């Protein structure tokens with residue numbers, strides 16, 4: 001049985017995925033891409049970082065772009081927890097698993113616990129964060145794709161079952177998964193805390209690496225508008241896959257690469273999963289409609305390229321099965 005029973009009382013309360021921290025080479029180029037083109041709002045730009053938020057955000061940032069000599073690295077995946085006490089519980093839990101966990105200073109947020117998952121992907125947990133006014137009804141601020149909120153992370157995992165088992169202990173629940181026809185070995189899995197299809201997903205491949213971070217858009221039309229915008233403002237080559245609709249999650253999607261090749265998904269129309277007895281959907285690895293209900297198949301780069309985590313060795317996937325790739 002690949003899907004573990006749901007853990008409804010986890011050792012600490014993770015509320016949702018909340019921010020991604022990316023290393024970039026040129027803040028001007030990054031700001032033009034994320035703010036002017038995707039439509040995020042710059043909360044603050046300093047000499048070495050840009051903090052951006054989406055329209056619904058009441059938090060200071062959901063994207064942090066840090067100038068770096070090693071661009072293309074994902075510095076951290078950020079998760080909101082339910083209270084300050086949950087941070088202390090989280091530290092105890094990770095250390096009980098033999099995983100180092102330490103409190104670090106992060107500008108514009110409170111105590112931040114920096115640690116790793118079972119494969120080494122960098123995680124940061126926080127409760128307090130500087131508050132900013134919501135832009136939800138500041139329609140004069142809406143532009144480009146009008147992203148509403150941070151939606152999820154997707155990571156390459158060298159062993160998806162191991163990832164699922166680890167995150168299940170933390171209360172993440174599987175909503176959908178892909179497995180080979182002749183066995184139940186997982187090739188990919190989608191897991192949530194916040195009651196949508198996912199906060200985290202895992203794709204079989206050399207890992208750990210960040211495959212993409214995703215923003216939720218109001219409608220598919222906003223995504224189509226982004227295609228028009230990118231194709232006429234010098235970003236045609238940054239559109240990697242889509243638009244199309246996933247079978248898994250039902251999302252209308254577009255994948256783009258930022259100026260440092262970080263992959264961002266723009267995403268609309270998934271569904272609610274909050275019921276504690278919500279049952280996972282199993283998809284066959286041979287069913288091409290699981291990844292593309294309609295639209296062109298994913299290119300090879302989509303299956304092979306991703307952002308590494310700092311000082312983190314990667315390893316080949318244990319499972320060698322490959323889905324169908326467009327060449």
Ligand SMILES: [Fe+2]
Pocket residue numbers: 152153154212214265
């Ligand atoms: Fe995604």
